[in-house]
Amino acid sequence: MADINPHKIPQDLAQDLKETHNLDQHSQKQMQANKKLLITIGVALVLLITVWIWKSIEISNVRGKAERDHQALKEQAIKGIVTLKEEQLKLLTIPYVWAVRTEMMKGNINQINLYALDLIKEKNFQRIAIANDSGVIVSSTDKKDEGKPFTSIGEVAALTNNDTMVENTGDSVLIVTSPIMGFNKRLGTLFFKYAVQLPDLK
Numbered sequence: 001m002a003d004i005n006p007h008k009i010p011q012d013l014a015q016d017l018k019e020t021h022n023l024d025q026h027s028q029k030q031m032q033a034n035k036k037l038l039i040t041i042g043v044a045l046v047l048l049i050t051v052w053i054w055k056s057i058e059i060s061n062v063r064g065k066a067e068r069d070h071q072a073l074k075e076q077a078i079k080g081i082v083t084l085k086e087e088q089l090k091l092l093t094i095p096y097v098w099a100v101r102t103e104m105m106k107g108n109i110n111q112i113n114l115y116a117l118d119l120i121k122e123k124n125f126q127r128i129a130i131a132n133d134s135g136v137i138v139s140s141t142d143k144k145d146e147g148k149p150f151t152s153i154g155e156v157a158a159l160t161n162n163d164t165m166v167e168n169t170g171d172s173v174l175i176v177t178s179p180i181m182g183f184n185k186r187l188g189t190l191f192f193k194y195a196v197q198l199p200d201l202k
Helices: 008-106 109-120
Strands: 125-132 137-140 165-168 173-181 186-195
Touching (some): 008 165, 008 186, 109 125
Antiparallel strands (some): 125 186
């Protein structure tokens, strides 16, 4: 039977306790390392989500500004086209009124009708009418207008206004009125209704 060394038992026990203590410390260090790793991953995820949200908002803002800028340019282009057409119609009324005045002074309504029928063939003209000095329509491309008061198609102010006027009634429809003057009195009033053709600006 082997002899038991009484001094060896405490040494073995101390060694076991030391190893156990070392294992506990290693486990704690490992847990702390894992905890730090999880925190780092969590912070990284939060940062990524924050950046993603910020970029999404930034892209949305840029897209919104681009759409607003595009709409503003579109409206500006349409306004420019309509303004140009208004000036062209004003210029057109000058020779047209001269021609109509000559025929009105002769009492030649048939020739005035022919002028209107020729012009209405041009694209976008919707109505051409002439009222006499009493405000009664004597010539129109819509024959149902004839004999009716001018106010059935236009504003009463146009019957006394001495300037060529252009009114945009909406949807780019222009109403042009102009006085037809004789040598010493007003002979009547010219009326144009014209629809401006706008390009498809997308």
